[in-house]
Amino acid sequence: MTLHNKKILVGVTGGIAAYRACSLVSRLLGEGAEVRVVMTDSAKKFVTQLTFQALTNHPVYDDLWNIKDENSVEHISVSHWADLIVVAPVTANTIAKFAHGIADNLLTTIVLARLPNVKVVLAPAMNVNMWNNSMVQKNVALIKDTKEFIVIEPRSGVLACRDEGKGKIADVEDILDIVVKSI
Secondary structure: OOOOOOEEEEEEOOOHHHHHHHHHHHHHHHOOOEEEEEEOOOHHHOOOHHHHHHHHOOOOEOOOOOOOOOOOOHHHHHHHHOOEEEEEEEOHHHHHHHHHOOOOOHHHHHHHHOOOOOOEEEEEOOOHHHHHOHHHHHHHHHHHHOOOEEEOOOEEEEOOOOOEEEEEOOOHHHHHHHHHHHO
């Protein structure tokens, strides 16, 4: 398995599983991928930008209005840079935004602005009741119907909130396997 010279943008949304994105980024880099990270404000409550900057040796994209490169329209240039976008974890909130074309933060704007051939791999993580909620399932179905998104089903087990059921983020190895097959 190799991702040599593939450009992968990793999106991180807010949830306790955000720390798992660090392992994912490390594994992608280990497979030869060039990795950049974009974080939502909620993700920054769980993991710092400095962690991802240290892992990737690149600044983290985290604010639609804090431009890192003044010579480009950042959400366009970043979205066009990527060969693949992986959002891990992805919350119910961000799934709903993707499903309905809402672009109110840097991550959602980048995903909407990506080139037509760039797939988006989503690894949901949330409470079992949230995952099983009919509105979340309708949004997941809507996303899957587009054929532009690949949704990796969450695992079952004891969740961070101590509830038990489906809602744990997929194992890093499983996400990596899907990434390799999708690029």
